[in-house]
Structures are given as C-alpha cells and as structure tokens.
Amino acid sequence: MGVLLRLITVLCANAGIDKTYEVPNFAPGGYYHPSSATTSAGGKGVNVARALATLGQAHVIAGFAGGNNGRLIMRNLLDAGLQADLVSIAEESRITISIIDREQGTQTRVDEVGPLVTPGEIGRLRDTWRRSLQRSAMGIIAGSAPRGVTLELYAELIEIAKSLKKPVMLDARDELLARAVAARPTVITPNLNELQRLVRRQLSVPEDVIKAATDLVESGIAVVAVTLGARGAIGMARASGVWWARPPAIERVSSVGSGDAFMAGFAVASMERRSFEEHLRLAVACGAANAETAGACVFDAARVREIAAEVCLERLDGGDEQESAPEASKQA
Ligand SMILES: Nc1ncnc2c1ncn2[C@@H]1O[C@H](COP(=O)(O)OP(=O)(O)OP(=O)(O)O)[C@@H](O)[C@H]1O
Numbered sequence: 001m002g003v004l005l006r007l008i009t010v011l012c013a014n015a016g017i018d019k020t021y022e023v024p025n026f027a028p029g030g031y032y033h034p035s036s037a038t039t040s041a042g043g044k045g046v047n048v049a050r051a052l053a054t055l056g057q058a059h060v061i062a063g064f065a066g067g068n069n070g071r072l073i074m075r076n077l078l079d080a081g082l083q084a085d086l087v088s089i090a091e092e093s094r095i096t097i098s099i100i101d102r103e104q105g106t107q108t109r110v111d112e113v114g115p116l117v118t119p120g121e122i123g124r125l126r127d128t129w130r131r132s133l134q135r136s137a138m139g140i141i142a143g144s145a146p147r148g149v150t151l152e153l154y155a156e157l158i159e160i161a162k163s164l165k166k167p168v169m170l171d172a173r174d175e176l177l178a179r180a181v182a183a184r185p186t187v188i189t190p191n192l193n194e195l196q197r198l199v200r201r202q203l204s205v206p207e208d209v210i211k212a213a214t215d216l217v218e219s220g221i222a223v224v225a226v227t228l229g230a231r232g233a234i235g236m237a238r239a240s241g242v243w244w245a246r247p248p249a250i251e252r253v254s255s256v257g258s259g260d261a262f263m264a265g266f267a268v269a270s271m272e273r274r275s276f277e278e279h280l281r282l283a284v285a286c287g288a289a290n291a292e293t294a295g296a297c298v299f300d301a302a303r304v305r306e307i308a309a310e311v312c313l314e315r316l317d318g319g320d321e322q323e324s325a326p327e328a329s330k331q332a
C-alpha cells in the first residue's frame with residue numbers, strides 16, 4: 001500500500017511582486033499620490049497556489065526569488081499562508097506595476113523584464129521540483145519563465161514528473177507550451193487564443209475546438225480543457241468524452257487570474273477523485289468566482305460552491321451522460 005499523498009507542487013518560474021496603485025483620472029506625464037496601494041506576491045503559479053489554499057488544498061510553490069524583492073516575495077507568501085520552497089538567485093526578482101483608474105476604466109501596466117537566471121540556479125529549481133514532487137500527489141506548471149531558461153524547461157520538468165509517475169497539469173503559452181506538449185503532460189488548460197496559436201489555425205467553438213482537442217488527446221495528453229472566458233470551458237478526456245461546462249452569468253470585476261483559478265479547481269477535483277465533468281464544474285466555478293472579485297485568485301470558497309451548483313454541464317459527444325471516471329487522478 002502506498003502512502004496517501006495530499007500535497008500539490010506548483011511551479012512558478014516567474015514569481016514576482018505585483019504592486020497595484022489606484023489613481024483616479026491617471027494620465028501620462030502627471031504627478032500622483034495613489035488613492036490606494038497594495039503589494040503582493042504574484043505570478044501565475046502563485047495565483048494557482050493562492051486558489052488552492054482557499055480551497056483548503058495543501059501545496060508547495062517551487063520557483064525563484066532574488067534580492068530584496070525576493071525577500072519581499074517570501075515574506076508576502078508567508079503572510080498569505082502560502083507554502084513555498086524557492087531557489088535563491090543572484091539577480092533581483094521582478095516588480096510588476098498596475099495602475100488602475102476606475103474613473104476612466106483603464107489599467108496601465110509596467111512590467112519589469114525580470115532576472116536572468118543561471119544554469120546552476122535552473123538546475124536547483126529542477127532538483128526542488130523533483131524533491132517536492134516525490135512527496136506530492138501531482139504537479140502543476142503555470143505561466144512564463146524568466147530569461148536564461150531554455151524553451152525545453154517545461155518539457156524536462158514533465159519528464160521528471162513522468163519518471164516519478166506523477167500526473168502534471170500545464171498552463172503555458174507559445175513555444176514553451178508547444179515544446180511541453182511534445183512531452184505529453186497529463187492535463188493542459190489553454191484558453192482559446194493559446195490553443196489557436198498552438199495548432200496554428202483559427203478555431204470555431206465548439207466544432208474546431210473539439211477537433212483540436214481530439215488530436216491532442218490522441219497524441220497522448222489525457223485531458224485537454226479549453227477555457228472560453230464567460231462561455232466556460234470545453235473539456236475532453238480520453239475515457240470520459242467531451243463536455244461543455246458553462247458558468248452562470250456573473251458580474252465581472254476582473255477576470256485576470258481566472259485561468260489560474262480554473263487550474264486550481266480542476267486539481268482539487270482530481271485530488272478528490274471526482275468524475276471528469278465534476279472536475280470541469282469545480283474549475284469553471286473557481287474561474288467565475290475569480291472573475292467577480294478584484295485581485296488574481298482572491299475569492300471565497302463558499303461562493304465557489306454556490307456557483308458550482310449553477311454550472312451547466314452538457315455532453316457534446318453523445319456518450320453515456322451517467323458515467324465518467326476521474327481522469328487526472330488515475331492517469332499516473
Ligand atoms: N466573465 C466571466 N464570467 C464567468 N466565468 C468566467 C468569466 N471569465 C472567466 N470565467 C471562468 O474562468 C475560466 C478561465 O477563464 P479564461 O478563459 O478567461 O482564462 P485565461 O484566459 O487563461 O485567464 P488568465 O490567463 O488571465 O488567468 C473560464 O473557463 C470560466 O469558467
């Protein structure tokens with residue numbers, strides 16, 4: 001009998017500091033005191049971890065942290081109750097500044113390029129990933145990577161997960177995604193735009209999306225879940241068919257981080273060994289709960305349950321609606 005592992009390792013190669021200023025009637029060239037200022041650790045993997053924590057799911061963030069910003073990231077994660085095992089790097093972690101202007105309804109972003117990581121630091125991240133995955137039920141890889149990292153990094157991390165027989169979920173874009181897909185992650189969660197770039201063609205919803213997902217599933221990826229913003233998500237799993245999960249209408253405040261919340265919901269359903277369509281229900285509910293709240297992956301678990309009860313599940317491939325198995329959890 002194996003030990004029951006309850007942890008999820010979340011890779012966040014691009015962790016940084018997100019500073020958000022609210023400036024009414026912001027204009028270039030002006031001088032302002034923001035009406036509010038918040039500082040938090042950010043990056044897609046950090047967002048996923050924040051959502052996992054809200055859902056009561058144990059997690060460890062693997063990533064890089066450097067300089068004073070790196071120390072701020074670590075302190076901020078600690079304050080937020082998030083667990084992290086970060087590789088210390090020589091260069092300074094990046095800061096992203098968002099200026100929100102509610103009067104004009106605009107958001108201005110200033111994104112630092114971020115640190116250049118060395119081969120030795122990347123090697124230590126690989127070691128952290130392996131070590132942490134050994135005591136985890138699954139891995140999640142989310143977001144972009146800093147300069148210095150080869151486009152093969154995610155493919156290598158997926159190979160490590162496979163060698164340890166751990167399922168791995170992936171959310172990335174462009175060349176990082178394309179190369180990672182060649183290593184056959186267990187689950188991918190592209191949005192429509194990312195899927196179109198991956199298959200290099202425009203896709204109609206749902207026909208072409210189903211075709212593209214079918215090809216990916218036939219190539220050896222167990223689950224393809226394509227997120228469609230307010231339209232929900234179309235998910236396909238090898239043994240469970242194709243489903244369209246639609247959220248109820250909600251009042252959107254900011255959907256930044258909805259894809260990250262979606263991943264967290266999917267992962268938690270997988271830990272709970274729910275049926276495939278119930279993975280989609282929880283994932284879509286988390287994405288919607290995120291969209292009606294300000295801040296990336298800041299939402300309420302009770303609200304997720306309310307929305308989940310209203311998610312509409314439709315089977316698109318005419319299979320038996322009654323039966324489906326928990327894909328990601330049985331995949332390893
Ligand atoms: N306006 C909305 N109303 C209801 N649900 C939403 C809305 N926007 C997003 N969602 C939910 O969140 C999920 C993920 O959203 P989306 O497709 O926008 O991901 P994304 O483009 O990867 O976002 P990001 O990368 O910013 O996290 C959707 O599948 C849907 O369930």
Ligand SMILES: [Mg+2]
Nearest residue numbers: 171191259260
């Ligand atoms: Mg996304």
